[in-house]
Amino acid sequence: MFPMADEHRIAPRRRVLKAGSISFGGGAIDCTVRNLSDTGAALEVVTPLFIPDRFKLIVPSDGINRPCHIVWRRERRMGVAFD
Structure with missing residues (x-):
């Protein structure tokens, strides 16, 4: 199965x-x-x-504490990439 054309991850x-x-x-x-x-x-x-463009994302249940930056914003959702 091939990835969709708009899939950039x-x-x-x-x-x-x-x-x-x-x-x-x-x-x-x-x-x-959400994902x-x-x-x-x-x-x-x-x-x-x-919310600034760069921040630290903390997810206690997974032990995640990572610096990241926003790559897209749409209404109440945003996508971030880990630095």
């Missing part, structure tokens, strides 16, 4: 539903991790306002 993402935090500047915003791979994630937030 290096690593396959798996669908998840996990609580996470977007940590920056000494504060944090709660988020929901996850070795190279990035898709996040859902209550509001995308005031």
